[in-house]
Amino acid sequence: MTEEQTNEMTPQISETTEEGVAVPDKEKKATKISLAKGKKKKKKERRNVGSGCAYVSASYNNTIVSLTDQKGDVISWASAGSCGFRGPKKSTPYAAQVIVKAAVDKAKAQGLIEVNVFVKGVGTGRESAVRALNANGLNIISIKDMTPIPHNGCRPRKPRRI
Secondary structure (H helix, E strand, O other), rough: OOHHHHHHHHOOOOOOOOOOOOOEEHHHHHHHHHHOOOOOOOOOOOOOOOOEEEEEEEEEOOOEEEEEEEOOOOEEEOOOOOOOOOOHHHHOOOHHHHHHHHHHHHHHHHOOOEEEEEEOOOOOHHHHHHHHHHHOOOOEEEEOOOOOOOOOOOOOOOOOOO
């Protein structure tokens, strides 16, 4: 092998890091390329929202609370599963209180003060969720029940002929 070929095979050491370890040029180029190809992390917008809406969905199996601004963009949300409840404990009134506290803490950082509450569902956590909204420092302007009620139901099947 000639001297030129051996120089091509060995990486040129150009810089040392803070720990005193030499970094070859080839590795440095690879890191620059990988950084350029990666996605840029989007910074969260910190909005100052004064009033908004609270949507409480209380089913037989779970309770979900979403806090939005006036346009309907979600500021924060929480559910029984995200707060660590499993199985039949997800639909309890205590779980609803914990869920609301988690959602309100996130929303207060964005300046939420007063809410219109929309309750949907027939679960056991619906009333305690509304009470917890008030207990955690949000002013409740109005409460509206949005539970879907069938007026006449589906068309029944035709009678069976034998």
